Amino acid sequence: MRIHTYEKLWLVAALVLIVGFIATITYGSVGLGISMIDDSEETLSPDEINDDERFGEPRVEQVGENEYEAYVVAQTFIFQPDPIEVPANSRVTFYVTSRDVIHGFAVVGTNTNTMVIPGEVSTLTVEFDEPDEYGIVCNEYCGDFHHTMEGQLTVVPEAEFDMTELEAEADDEVELGDETTVTATVENGALNDLETTATFEIGDQTVEEDVTVAGQDTEELAFTVDSTELGEGDHDWTVTVDDHEESGTLTVVEDLEGEDETGADTDGANGTDEDAEAGDTDA
Amino acid sequence: MRNTFVDAYPDQARFIRRVFATSFTAFAVGAFFGLIQALHRTDILRVVESPTYYTVLTGHGVFLVLSFTIFFLVGVYQWAVTDSLERRPVDMRFTWGWYGLMVLGTLLAAFAILAGFVESIDVSANTLFTFYAPLQGHPIFYVGLVLFVVGTWLAGADWFRSWLAWKGEHPGERIPLPTFMVLTTMIMWYISSIGVAVAILAFILPWSLGIVDSINPTLTRTLFWYFGHPVVYFWLLPAYLLWYILLPKLSGGRLFSDPLARVVFILFILLSTPVGIHHQYLDPGIAEGFKFIVMTNTMFLLLPSFLTAFTVVASMEHGARQRGGTGYVGWLRALPWREPAFTGMALAGLVFAFGGFTGIVNAGMNINYLVHNSLWVPGHIHTQVGTASALTFMAGSYWLVPQLTGNRLVGRSIGLVQVLLWFIGIVFMTNSMYRGGLVGIPRRTAEPQYEGFQYEVAAGSVGELNAQLAIGGILLFISAMLFLALMLLTLFNRDSEPVDNRTIPAPLSGPEDSPAVLDNLKLWAAIAAVLVLLAYTIPLASIVTRGGLFGPDIGPFPVTIEGSGSIELVRMGLEFALETVSR
Ligand code: HEM
Ligand SMILES: [Cu+2]
Ligand SMILES: [Cu+2]
Numbered sequence: 001m002r003i004h005t006y007e008k009l010w011l012v013a014a015l016v017l018i019v020g021f022i023a024t025i026t027y028g029s030v031g032l033g034i035s036m037i038d039d040s041e042e043t044l045s046p047d048e049i050n051d052d053e054r055f056g057e058p059r060v061e062q063v064g065e066n067e068y069e070a071y072v073v074a075q076t077f078i079f080q081p082d083p084i085e086v087p088a089n090s091r092v093t094f095y096v097t098s099r100d101v102i103h104g105f106a107v108v109g110t111n112t113n114t115m116v117i118p119g120e121v122s123t124l125t126v127e128f129d130e131p132d133e134y135g136i137v138c139n140e141y142c143g144d145f146h147h148t149m150e151g152q153l154t155v156v157p158e159a160e161f162d163m164t165e166l167e168a169e170a171d172d173e174v175e176l177g178d179e180t181t182v183t184a185t186v187e188n189g190a191l192n193d194l195e196t197t198a199t200f201e202i203g204d205q206t207v208e209e210d211v212t213v214a215g216q217d218t219e220e221l222a223f224t225v226d227s228t229e230l231g232e233g234d235h236d237w238t239v240t241v242d243d244h245e246e247s248g249t250l251t252v253v254e255d256l257e258g259e260d261e262t263g264a265d266t267d268g269a270n271g272t273d274e275d276a277e278a279g280d281t282d283a
Numbered sequence: 284m285r286n287t288f289v290d291a292y293p294d295q296a297r298f299i300r301r302v303f304a305t306s307f308t309a310f311a312v313g314a315f316f317g318l319i320q321a322l323h324r325t326d327i328l329r330v331v332e333s334p335t336y337y338t339v340l341t342g343h344g345v346f347l348v349l350s351f352t353i354f355f356l357v358g359v360y361q362w363a364v365t366d367s368l369e370r371r372p373v374d375m376r377f378t379w380g381w382y383g384l385m386v387l388g389t390l391l392a393a394f395a396i397l398a399g400f401v402e403s404i405d406v407s408a409n410t411l412f413t414f415y416a417p418l419q420g421h422p423i424f425y426v427g428l429v430l431f432v433v434g435t436w437l438a439g440a441d442w443f444r445s446w447l448a449w450k451g452e453h454p455g456e457r458i459p460l461p462t463f464m465v466l467t468t469m470i471m472w473y474i475s476s477i478g479v480a481v482a483i484l485a486f487i488l489p490w491s492l493g494i495v496d497s498i499n500p501t502l503t504r505t506l507f508w509y510f511g512h513p514v515v516y517f518w519l520l521p522a523y524l525l526w527y528i529l530l531p532k533l534s535g536g537r538l539f540s541d542p543l544a545r546v547v548f549i550l551f552i553l554l555s556t557p558v559g560i561h562h563q564y565l566d567p568g569i570a571e572g573f574k575f576i577v578m579t580n581t582m583f584l585l586l587p588s589f590l591t592a593f594t595v596v597a598s599m600e601h602g603a604r605q606r607g608g609t610g611y612v613g614w615l616r617a618l619p620w621r622e623p624a625f626t627g628m629a630l631a632g633l634v635f636a637f638g639g640f641t642g643i644v645n646a647g648m649n650i651n652y653l654v655h656n657s658l659w660v661p662g663h664i665h666t667q668v669g670t671a672s673a674l675t676f677m678a679g680s681y682w683l684v685p686q687l688t689g690n691r692l693v694g695r696s697i698g699l700v701q702v703l704l705w706f707i708g709i710v711f712m713t714n715s716m717y718r719g720g721l722v723g724i725p726r727r728t729a730e731p732q733y734e735g736f737q738y739e740v741a742a743g744s745v746g747e748l749n750a751q752l753a754i755g756g757i758l759l760f761i762s763a764m765l766f767l768a769l770m771l772l773t774l775f776n777r778d779s780e781p782v783d784n785r786t787i788p789a790p791l792s793g794p795e796d797s798p799a800v801l802d803n804l805k806l807w808a809a810i811a812a813v814l815v816l817l818a819y820t821i822p823l824a825s826i827v828t829r830g831g832l833f834g835p836d837i838g839p840f841p842v843t844i845e846g847s848g849s850i851e852l853v854r855m856g857l858e859f860a861l862e863t864v865s866r
Contacts (some may be wrong), residue, residue: 003794006544007593014589016583025578025647029571034649036571043568043829060606076840086739101840102415102500106657108723109739113565118417119498119830135736139656139725141411143840144334147730189432274561 026040037114041121046099049073052101055097060086062163062216064192068092072115075099078141079136079151086128086153087161093125115140128155147229163189164196164213168239168246175256184221184239184246188213200239202250203230211241227252286784288366288686295365296687298378300774302358303680303687304385307767310673314344314763321712321756324731325749336729337409338399341825344412345396348518348668349431350389355676356521357385357438360465360845362683363524364442366785367459372441388431395424410470411727412489413507416498417840422491425483431475439469457794458802460541461787465546468520470808473512473558499834501568501826502552508559513830516555518668522675524626526595528787529679532693533625534602534618538790539594542797547594547803550587552811557818558584564651568829574648581646582819588639595632598682601791622780623698627678631671638666640831641717651807655728659720662713670709677766678702684773685781691773692781695800697765704762712755715748724748 003011020160049055054071058080061069061248068090073080075098086092096105097118103116107126114122116138138149165187174180182202187193193214199206200223223239228250238247289296316339322328323336331339361378365371390714392408398421399407408420442465446458458466463743483501489495530540538544550744563569599833600614608617619625641663685692692698722738724731724745738745800806 002792003543004540004597004792006597007540010593011590014586016587017589020642021585021647022579024573026650028647028649034652036574037567037576038571038649039568039825039829080694100506101417104725105590106656106723106725110723113652113655115563115565115567115656117504117567119499119834120501122565122567133736134734137723137725137728137733139727140415141337141340141418144337144409146337147333147728150733150735152735177562215599229636246752258766 010199036169037122037124039125041095043119044097044121046097046118049097054095060084060092060163062189064091064191072096072105073099074103074105074138074149076101077138077145077149077183079105079138079149080260083152083154084136085161086155087157087158088128089158090133091125091127091141093123095121095123097121101142102140103142103149104137104140106137107139110134110136113139117191131155131157162242164194164242164244166181166239166244168248170237170248172249173251173256174225176227176232176252178227180225180227180250182223182225182237182239182248183225184241184248185218186211186213186221186241187218188215191215196214196242199240200237201240203235205229219261225250285689285780286786287689287781288362288785289689291785292365292371294375295361295371296689298375298382298838299361300684300687302354302382303770305389306351306354306358306676307770309346309389310352310765312352313343313347314760316340316346318756318760321753324733325753326730327749327753328537333729334409335400337727338396338407339412340727341399341409341411342393342396345392345405347674348847349392349428350414350512352518352672353431353435354385354389356468356517357382357435359524359679359683360438360442360468361519363461364445364465366787367461368445368710370445370449370452373444375442377439377648378449379435381434381441383434383562384437385431385434385451388427388429388434390427391423391430391670391743392427395427410414413511416487416490416500416503417508419840422488425488425491429480429483429488434645435472436476437465439472442466442469442496443821457741457799460475460538460544460790460794461524463545463802464520464527464548466501466804467552467585467807468524469519470804470811471520471552471555472517474552474808474811475513475517478506478559478830479511481771481827482506482510482515495833497834499826499830499832501566501830502832502834504566505560505563505569505823505826508562509556510559511562513555514560515668516551520551521673522631523547523591524678525675526591526632527598529627530625531602531684531790532600532787533622533628533682534599535606535787535850536598536602536604539597539601539798540792541790541794542792542801543590543594545794545797547587547590549807550584550590552807553814554580554584554587556811557814560590560818560822561646562647564648565655568826570825571824578646578648582643585639585643592632592636596672599629621695621699622681623695624678624681626699627681627702627705628675630702631674631678634666634674634706635671638663638671638713639664654720656725657720658724658726658731659718660724662716662720665709665713665716674702674705674709680766680770682783684770686785688774688776689781690773690776691779692769693776694769698769701762701765704765705756708755708758708762710755711751712759715751715755718743719745719748719752741770828853 025054043051055073058071058073063069066089068086070084070092072094096117097155098118100118105116106113112124114124116122132155134153136151167185168182170182171180184198192215196211198209198211198221202225207223209221209231210220211219235250237250238245288810319330319339390464395406395408399409400403406421408424410418410420414420446462446466486498486503490498527538527544558577558581561581564574603614603617606617608614645654645663681698719865722740
């Protein structure tokens with residue numbers, strides 16, 4: 001075949017350029033460690049999400065000194081959890097799956113970006129050095145209101161990040177002369193032990209109790225209340241652990257007619273959680 | 284004596300005129316939809332409600348990149364085969380038959396899409412042109428697409444038949460270059476469109492009809508992209524054909540090298556299909572190794588385009604020197620810049636070269652994270668198929684349509700304005716899209732204005748980006764309408780004579796300079812098939828093993844717009860969300 005000299009030169013130059021591109025990208029993967037979304041995760045059928053250990057409750061979890069995992073579920077037209085809260089100076093692996101159609105998960109203005117396909121789990125590891133706020137958008141068309149599908153990613157200063165959760169339970173009513181108990185449950189989502197003090201207040205009484213919650217564990221505290229000291233009427237109470245507070249009202253009555261001894265509903269519904277937790281996203 | 288195409292083959296000219304009319308109708312509707320999108324996204328003018336934006340966008344995609352481009356392709360290829368083999372099809376009824384099938388397919392798909400605007404018709408297909416399951420359109424949409432593709436298969440069969448008949452009459456002769464280009468394109472098309480045919484016929488259509496009730500979204504998506512990359516070459520190769528065949532003549536010279544043109548088209552047969560996974564770099568469920576292989580294949584696929592750049596520029600230079608041009612770059616001035624056919628193609632080539640570099644960014648596996656599904660991608664789309672192909676088609680029409688009608692082109696200088704307007708419009712629109720993509724503005728979004736965050740534009744502002752996008756879109760729309768007006772006027776410009784005749788000068792270096800094996804189409808098809816098997820067998824097997832042939836019990840999500848207005852839509856959206864949560 002007859003090929004013009006310039007043409008040959010051009011051909012060689014083009015090939016060199018192509019090999020150069022391939023080398024650059026290979027360096028990006030191997031040298032810089034920018035790896036691709038891949039098939040390393042097991043498949044997860046959308047109808048198994050609710051029972052899944054990780055995705056049943058979408059949340060952020062600590063898995064190492066400065067390492068976290070975020071289990072994120074995308075569905076028309078929201079992300080869970082929202083916002084996603086992680087500390088600065090951390091390494092976060094996002095695990096993202098879809099409950100329905102194909103979505104996207106992109107942290108705006110960064111290269112954190114993946115497709116989210118029902119049946120599959122995408123993983124991405126990202127390092128966050130500084131506190132910041134980012135938007136998350138679904139960047140794959142997923143239906144009529146696709147354009148409303150957004151979320152937030154907040155990187156909070158390390159010191160402000162906490163994974164403690166507090167719940168409190170108490171009776172609504174107690175008969176004058178009886179004792180009742182307010183139970184507080186402190187959950188420590190972090191890996192390290194949590195050493196803190198729980199404060200219980202009712203009427204003019206204040207009880208302080210030191211508590212140590214092991215990493216990724218919970219502790220129950222019981223505060224006993226003597227109704228005689230309080231006297232008849234409504235009494236507001238609060239339980240405080242660090243920045244978390246639970247509160248409720250206890251009514252001391254003359255006698256509890258027609259009701260059995262265990263009293264009214266005690267599922268903690270009378271306690272209101274006043275702080276928005278990362279990972280607190282029950283739908 | 285007058286020697287235009289219509290003088291030599293009146294019935295073929297009539298046929299191709301009809302095909303072009305179909306193509307241009309789709310272009311008109313698609314361009315109008317593009318204008319709506321450009322104004323809607325930027326919140327400058329919203330004539331539809333945002334959920335309806337996706338009906339518009341589905342139409343824009345389907346009408347432009349399936350109907351406009353592919354009808355134009357079959358028209359040009361019919362011209363190229365007829366003109367270079369100097370013979371009519373074996374059976375003209377068959378030719379009209381496949382055209383009819385393509386039209387029927389288009390009408391069915393168009394009906395399914397456009398019915399999305401009409402509340403009283405319970406049909407819609409707001410799936411966008413990629414129709415990723417589990418989003419589901421009306422079955423009519425999928426049936427339409429299949430008929431359309433089958434129509435193109437028959438068109439290819441028709442051209443092969445013409446060639447075989449010609450071969451019988453011309454034993455031992457080399458395949459004329461234009462026909463060679465047509466046949467190689469079709470081999471690529473047969474190999475690649477099987478993917479979308481299987482995706483629809485085996486999975487999506489039965490599922491949309493309720494015959495099977497689940498689907499593996501990764502599988503249908505992978506089959507779509509198996510076809511989705513080669514289809515971009517299906518849009519591009521008719522432009523290449525015009526650059527190789529027509530542009531040298533318009534420049535005043537002849538093609539530089541016939542052998543190299545053949546090599547380029549063979550490279551496309553071999554490499555265009557085993558690369559589709561590069562659209563799935565960010566897909567879970569596909570191993571990194573496959574993505575890497577595909578990345579290297581994709582980079583090698585740059586080669587035929589680099590070679591084309593050389594040949595095209597060399598042919599232009601040759602033409603310019605024939606016209607008296609001299610100097611190192613001074614020859615550029617001797618080119619026929621007043622000819623819209625020439626200038627349009629030259630500008631299209633320029634935009635294509637720029638867009639090619641943005642394509643390298645997309646293809647760069649790990650850089651892809653930054654741009655995937657951002658507005659950068661439509662930026663790339665509009666420089667490539669939206670200009671390299673579309674502007675070449677328009678420019679080519681300025682020469683072809685007079686050949687097909689026997690009429691002189693009306694408004695040559697307006698034609699020049701038209702191609703320049705397209706160029707300016709595309710520079711504005713894609714500049715905005717590329718930059719917007721880099722700051723994270725997503726594509727395929729009716730309202731890329733979010734509540735929770737602001738885009739951080741380094742130089743400029745979102746307002747400025749929006750203005751550019753809208754201005755660009757408006758200029759493009761005006762340009763498209765000018766083009767269509769000139770075509771219509773030319774069609775009715777009877778009692779006039781075209782300026783040119785139909786002859787295409789022979790290349791400087793002819794086919795005799797290349798080995799005959801280049802014309803062994805069976806060989807290249809076989810190698811291409813092997814490469815496809817190598818690239819796809821393992822990934823497909825792995826996808827099926829992971830997710831099952833029919834997927835892990837994933838039901839349909841019909842994207843239908845029902846009821847009246849937005850309240851109804853909000854209600855549906857909420858119900859839908861609640862339903863999925865409580866399941
Ligand atoms: C009148 C000129 C045009 C205008 C104003 C225009 C405008 C637009 C806009 C604003 C988008 C982005 C939509 C979004 O992502 O939300 C878009 C997408 C697109 N355009 Fe155009 N366009 C024009 C011509 C063309 C042409 C000639 C082609 C191809 C031949 C084309 C092919 C596409 C494709 C394939 C997409 C992506 C569709 C999708 O994401 O599903 N456009 N266009
Ligand atoms: Cu979405
Ligand atoms: Cu591609």
